[in-house]
Amino acid sequence: MSRRRPLLAVLGAGAGIAAGVAASRWLDVVEVHGSSMTPSLLPGDRLVVECRSFSLRAPRAGEVVLAADPRESGRELIKRVFAVSEAGDVADLRGDAPDESTDSREFGAVPLSEIRWRAALRYWPPQRVGRL
């Protein structure tokens, strides 16, 4: 019985997320590529992202966010907010693995207008399901 509980939890969470995604334009699901967010996020991790929070407030330091790549249009980056400027117009984004990350240290601070999605939780792989 105890061995089946995680599976049930995953299925339950999956159904809940599925309903949420289907019901809402504020949610989406994405897959992580690259390893600059190791160890928090690994390549292949699947996440639920939401764009409601940043329509109401600015991103905060520590949050994992999606941002348009300033150097390659059409590509979306996932990084952690290291700091938000005092004026509240740009954010310094960093990867959790500094030696394996191209981030604001290279391309500078990113305008908050380019940061719309917040990574809320991981739903895959099952053994690492949880909030971010």
Add this chain to the structure above:
Amino acid sequence: MLSLRTILRPTRRVHAHCDVPCGVYDPEQARIEAESCYRIIEKYHASTDELFRQRCVVVKEARAEETKHHIDVMWHDYFKPEHVEQYPDLHDVCWKASKAASKVKQSTDLEAAKELLGLIDRIDEMWKGTGGLAKTRLNGRPS
């Protein structure tokens, strides 16, 4: 009716990106290519051999393209926003240098090649002023 599998399939890829920035930069790379253009243009004007002159044009165009590439690497990859604060004309100088490289590619004008070298020297000054040698070369330049 949407299946669970369909709904949970990621709709987009997000990149925890790393382009392995090696961190090694030196405007000398651009300077050497630009000097090569300068010398080739001199040789072009000094020669009456039509075949040699044609070769000069071909090689000079390739060198000028290389110059432009190395200028762009300095501009896009090395220089950071804080460097622009330190040198407010940084973008203008890099832009003019890139344009000058194009002009050298298109013409056999020695003055254009001279102007290009001058602009690369300006980039060199800004590179040195922002930590250049010590920060971006392994053990400084070989002496």
